[in-house]
Amino acid sequence: xxxxxTAKPLSPSPGQTKPPPFGLRTFVCRRTSxxxxxxxxxxxxxxxxxxxxxxxxxxxxxxxxxxxxxxxLDVQLVWIRASDAILCTSNRTATLVTVEKDWIExxxxxxxxxxxxxVVFELHxxxxxxxxxxxxxxxxxxxxxxxxxxxxxxxETLVIPRLERNxxxxxxxxxxxxxxxxxxxxxxxxxxxxxxxxxxxxxxxxWQCPDCCSSS
Numbered sequence: 001x002x003x004x005x006t007a008k009p010l011s012p013s014p015g016q017t018k019p020p021p022f023g024l025r026t027f028v029c030r031r032t033s034x035x036x037x038x039x040x041x042x043x044x045x046x047x048x049x050x051x052x053x054x055x056x057x058x059x060x061x062x063x064x065x066x067x068x069x070x071x072x073l074d075v076q077l078v079w080i081r082a083s084d085a086i087l088c089t090s091n092r093t094a095t096l097v098t099v100e101k102d103w104i105e106x107x108x109x110x111x112x113x114x115x116x117x118x119v120v121f122e123l124h125x126x127x128x129x130x131x132x133x134x135x136x137x138x139x140x141x142x143x144x145x146x147x148x149x150x151x152x153x154x155x156e157t158l159v160i161p162r163l164e165r166n167x168x169x170x171x172x173x174x175x176x177x178x179x180x181x182x183x184x185x186x187x188x189x190x191x192x193x194x195x196x197x198x199x200x201x202x203x204x205x206x207w208q209c210p211d212c213c214s215s216s
Contacts, residue, residue, distance in 0.1 A: 022111040023056025026118040031077060032125070040076040041118070047072075061107035066100035067186045074182045077123055080174060080191050081182055084123045090115075097121070100186060169210065170196045183209040 023044055030039035045056060047064040054063050073079035073086070086097040088106040097103050110119045167173055167190075174180045174191035181199060182191050185208050192209060194200070199207070 019112060019114050020116050021057045021059070022061065022107075023054070023059030025110065025116070027121065028118045029073060029077060029121045029123070031123045037077055040072065042072070061104050061111055064104075064107065066103055067184060069103065070182070070186055071184050073123070074184070078178075078180060079123060079182060080180055082174060082191055083126060085126045087122050087124055088120065089122050090117075090120045168192045168196050181207060183207070183212055185209070185212040188212050 025044050026041065027044065028039050028041050031037050044059060044064065047068045048054065048059065049063060049065040049068075052063050054060075070079070079086075088095045088097055090106070090110060095102070095106050097106060107119065170193060172193075174193060179194050180191055181194050181197070188209060188211075190209055190211075197210065
């Protein structure tokens with residue numbers, strides 16, 4: 001996993017001896033500033049695996065479902081895997097999330113913290129990640145926090161690896177968000193034109209592409 005730094009757990013507030021229950025935390029998913037798409041605010045319990053019954057007090061990151069998270073990104077923000085990078089920007093870091101293992105790791109980091117604030121995930125065009133990190137580095141808030149945290153500053157560069165770019169069934173790359181849909185299979189990295197797969201509305205949370213359907 002590529003990260004912008006290794007964050008230490010946040011310090012507790014006076015009188016607070018342990019982190020708040022992870023199952024009571026919230027998250028927000030949003031695009032970069034300037035996007036007209038509204039952020040999506042959710043609760044961790046929305047992402048619990050269907051086969052698991054667990055109380056918020058006992059919930060752990062491993063109880064959550066990566067497929068539900070990626071489906072939510074597709075429906076709420078029209079996530080295009082070939083051009084959108086997922087970054088977790090909580091705790092003064094910018095952590096790249098490309099696979100389930102990355103996602104679980106950032107959630108585990110959040111579970112260790114003493115913050116009650118939401119875990120923040122942002123979708124950034126792959127070519128703009130350098131600008132994101134530059135903005136973080138210039139922010140007075142982050143500069144002061146990083147100085148006080150003993151040198152956990154965000155590095156000036158973050159190399160995002162080339163994501164797998166499989167073509168739509170029409171043989172062309174999906175390059176925009178309008179009229180596009182991603183396969184709900186977490187092991188599939190393909191985006192499709194909705195018209196090419198006979199879909200008129202993006203209404204199925206766990207839609208799978210023809211190849212994944214034929215192999216299941």
